Each structure stands twice: as C-alpha cells, then as structure tokens.
Amino acid sequence: MASTTMRWGILATGLIAETFTKDLLVDPKTRDVHDVAHTVVAAASSSSKSRAEEFLRSVSAPSSAKAYGSYEELLQDDNIDIVYIATPHSHHYQNALRALEAGKNVLCEKAFTVNAAQAKRLVAIAREKNLFLMEAVWTRYFPLSIYVRELIASGKIGHVSRVFADNTRTNDPEATWPNTKHRMVNPDLAGGALLDLGIYSLTWIFQTLYTTQSTGSAQPPSVVSAVTKYPPTGVDERTSILLVFPRSADQGGDAHGIATTGFRASNDTDGKGTSGPAVRIMGSKGEIQVWPPIFRPTKTRLILTDGTTEDKEWAQPGPGKGSGWYNGFAGGRNAEGEGHGMFWEADEAARAIVEGRKEGRFESLDESVLIMEVMDEVRRQNDLKFPEKIETTDKISL
Numbered sequence: 060m061a062s063t064t065m066r067w068g069i070l071a072t073g074l075i076a077e078t079f080t081k082d083l084l085v086d087p088k089t090r091d092v093h094d095v096a097h098t099v100v101a102a103a104s105s106s107s108k109s110r111a112e113e114f115l116r117s118v119s120a121p122s123s124a125k126a127y128g129s130y131e132e133l134l135q136d137d138n139i140d141i142v143y144i145a146t147p148h149s150h151h152y153q154n155a156l157r158a159l160e161a162g163k164n165v166l167c168e169k170a171f172t173v174n175a176a177q178a179k180r181l182v183a184i185a186r187e188k189n190l191f192l193m194e195a196v197w198t199r200y201f202p203l204s205i206y207v208r209e210l211i212a213s214g215k216i217g218h219v220s221r222v223f224a225d226n227t228r229t230n231d232p233e234a235t236w237p238n239t240k241h242r243m244v245n246p247d248l249a250g251g252a253l254l255d256l257g258i259y260s261l262t263w264i265f266q267t268l269y270t271t272q273s274t275g276s277a278q279p280p281s282v283v284s285a286v287t288k289y290p291p292t293g294v295d296e297r298t299s300i301l302l303v304f305p306r307s308a309d310q311g312g313d314a315h316g317i318a319t320t321g322f323r324a325s326n327d328t329d330g331k332g333t334s335g336p337a338v339r340i341m342g343s344k345g346e347i348q349v350w351p352p353i354f355r356p357t358k359t360r361l362i363l364t365d366g367t368t369e370d371k372e373w374a375q376p377g378p379g380k381g382s383g384w385y386n387g388f389a390g391g392r393n394a395e396g397e398g399h400g401m402f403w404e405a406d407e408a409a410r411a412i413v414e415g416r417k418e419g420r421f422e423s424l425d426e427s428v429l430i431m432e433v434m435d436e437v438r439r440q441n442d443l444k445f446p447e448k449i450e451t452t453d454k455i456s457l
C-alpha cells in the first residue's frame with residue numbers, strides 16, 4: 060500500500076512541541092504503520108526566527124524545513140497540510156481561530172480551549188470551512204486505550220457502573236513553580252490542575268463511560284465538584300469531580316465517574332507504579348485497571364469475577380535500542396529508542412485527512428466540547444475564573 064506523507068507546521072517551540080515533533084519524525088514502520096508518514100515543513104516561534112531555527116535543529120527536522128519568527132508567517136505557508144498548536148491553553152483559541160481562517164487543518168493541544176464557548180466556535184468554523192480539527196488528547200489513540208474501550212464494548216466486564224480516574228502530581232507548586240508566571244499556576248495562561256492534568260482524569264471517565272456507549276444513547280453527565288485554590292494565584296491546586304452518566308436500567312443504570320486531580324500528593328508517589336492503578340473501571344463481571352501516569356500508561360490489569368487475571372505491558376515503540384535516539388518530556392528521558400507515544404494521534408490526524416474525515420475517530424468534536432462544558436461547570440461551581448481576555452470568543456491579540 061502506498062503511504063501518504065503529511066506535511067506538518069509546528070506552531071510554538073516549547074516542551075511539548077519538541078516531544079511531539081521528535082515522535083512525529085520517527086519512521087512509522089517501527090510501529091507497524093504503513094499507510095501514513097509525516098514530515099515537518101516549518102516551525103514558528105512567537106519570539107524570533109532564530110528560536111524556530113534552534114527548535115528545528117533540536118528535533119533533527121529535515122534541512123528543508125522553514126523557520127518563521129511569527130505564527131502569521133507559518134499560517135501563510137502553502138506547503139503545510141496541518142498545523143500542530145502547542146501554545147499554553149490560554150492561547151489555543153486565538154491560534155486555532157487564525158489557523159482555521161487561513162484554511163489550515165488543525166491538531167490543537169489539550170485542553171482544547173479555555174471554555175466550551177471557544178471550543179464550539181472553533182468547531183463551527185472548522186465545519187463551515189470543511190477543515191479537519193482535533194483536540195490532541197494523545198492517550199485516546201494509544202493501542203492500550205483502544206484495548207480498554209474494546210474490552211468494555213465487548214461486555215467482558217459486564218455493565219460498567221463506576222470508574223475512578225486520578226491524575227495527580229507530588230509537586231509542591233511553591234517549590235516547582237516559584238515564578239507565578241509559569242503556565243502551570245498562572246491564571247493569565249489558564250493555569251491550574253483542572254485544565255492541565257484534570258483533563259486526563261476526565262478523558263478516562265469519558266472514554267470508558269461515554270465514548271463506549273452506542274451512538275445516540277450516550278447522555279451528558281451531571282456534575283458535582285470541589286476545588287481547593289492555590290493561594291498565590293487563585294488557580295485550582297486540587298479538584299475532585301463526581302459525574303453521573305444517565306443510563307437505562309437494561310444498560311446497568313446510572314454510572315458514576317470520579318475524576319480527581321491536583322498537586323502536592325500523587326497516586327504514583329515513587330513514580331514507579333508501586334502505589335497501584337490510577338484508573339479503575341468497575342463492572343458487574345470484572346474490573347480493568349490502568350497504571351499511572353494515566354496520560355501515558357504502559358500497564359493494564361484485567362480481573363474477572365471468575366478469578367481470571369491478565370496483566371499486559373504496553374511499551375511504546377520507536378527506533379529501538381542501539382539507535383542512539385531519545386525522547387521524553389521536560390527533561391525526563393525515556394529508554395533509548397522508546398517513543399513517547401505522540402505519533403499515534405498524528406497517525407490518526409493524517410489518516411483522517413487522507414480519508415476526508417474532519418475529526419478524530421476516538422474523540423468527536425462534540426465530545427471535546429462536552430468535556431469543556433464539564434470543566435466550565437466545575438469552574439462555575441467553585442468560582443474559578445480566568446481573565447476575560449482569555450475567556451472571550453472575540454478575535455483579539457494576546
């Protein structure tokens with residue numbers, strides 16, 4: 060089968076842009092993918108052309124890749140098939156809006172936007188212009204996630220009535236981000252645990268209790284939540300959400316999802332999974348467990364009521380040992396030759412564009428909007444506000 064090469068433009072040059080682009084450039088055959096491939100034709104930095112050049116060198120991009128000193132220039136490049144947006148959450152709406160207006164397909168980092176109104180506006184524009192748009196919730200595209208969803212849909216663990224999902228970090232925010240301008244704690248950049256980490260807890264709740272429901276029967280959940288704020292800046296440092304998904308009696312009745320997130324205490328105290336699973340999917344005939352970190356899990360356990368237990372390891376493929384190639388995130392380094400796992404979502408974006416689909420297969424745009432609505436509701440219940448300039452749907456310069 061002939062493979063189609065997708066030509067990517069990278070918008071922003073921060074930590075995740077680097078991790079994503081390095082994964083993008085791994086030979087897809089190393090993960091047994093033969094129908095699509097990727098190349099980087101350009102990258103842009105909002106600060107300078109030299110920063111974009113430095114970025115392209117750091118990811119070993121092809122020498123033909125262009126460096127731009129502004130996002131506007133990147134969006135005018137006719138050689139780009141799709142733009143990957145990797146700015147802070149606060150900027151996703153304004154950046155994606157401009158990319159869509161320039162006629163570009165878009166893969167936009169999580170959290171999709173700051174609020175649901177912004178997400179709805181982007182979806183409307185993408186549909187109007189017949190462009191591809193996807194929230195870069197990479198975890199949904201992992202073979203591990205596909206396995207879990209298929210197990211649930213097959214009825215193997217019976218009706219799922221409760222899911223716990225926790226994405227927490229031990230970081231002491233005062234010590235880790237002493238500069239309150241850091242995106243993790245800065246309200247001007249839509250900081251806090253909810254939009255950055257809580258999105259993954261919600262991802263697991265939704266992909267097990269909502270995505271797996273048959274089309275038409277999945278109903279939005281009700282939301283009850285609690286937030287503890289981070290005193291220096293007022294963003295959330297700890298958030299717990301109880302979601303109730305309405306379901307008919309023959310589907311097992313209402314299902315409960317408990318999504319938690321935060322700093323200071325973690326489900327993965329030693330970073331080695333010793334504390335046990337961080338996602339527990341409980342059904343009438345068994346349970347599926349997923350080990351942390353839940354944004355990049357590599358271990359599952361299936362336990363059935365008949366006593367069967369099945370452990371699986373899901374190592375990320377890549378160029379392999381002896382390649383001298385490394386990837387990772389924020390200074391963390393995976394084993395030699397081990398991919399980070401961001402190529403799966405890139406493959407899906409490429410396939411969708413080749414097939415003429417306008418959204419990702421494993422998270423519809425409507426579901427991305429619904430999850431933003433849940434986060435809006437959590438913020439409303441707990442008076443968690445961001446500055447108007449990043450909540451607006453108006454086209455403005457930030």
Ligand SMILES: NC(=O)c1ccc[n+]([C@@H]2O[C@H](COP(=O)([O-])OP(=O)(O)OC[C@H]3O[C@@H](n4cnc5c(N)ncnc54)[C@H](OP(=O)(O)O)[C@@H]3O)[C@@H](O)[C@H]2O)c1
Pocket residue numbers: 070071072073074075076103104105106107110145146147148150168169170195197242248255354388
């Ligand atoms: N999928 C994942 O696993 C994952 C992991 C981490 C982060 N993320 C998401 O990716 C996004 C970026 O996170 P990151 O950790 O890469 O952040 P980062 O290291 O701070 O990089 C963000 C980049 O955005 C650009 N930018 C434009 N305007 C900015 C502003 N006003 N303040 C700061 N940066 C600005 C900068 O690049 P230029 O100056 O070159 O334009 C900067 O390097 C966030 O939405 C985050 O949630 C996803």
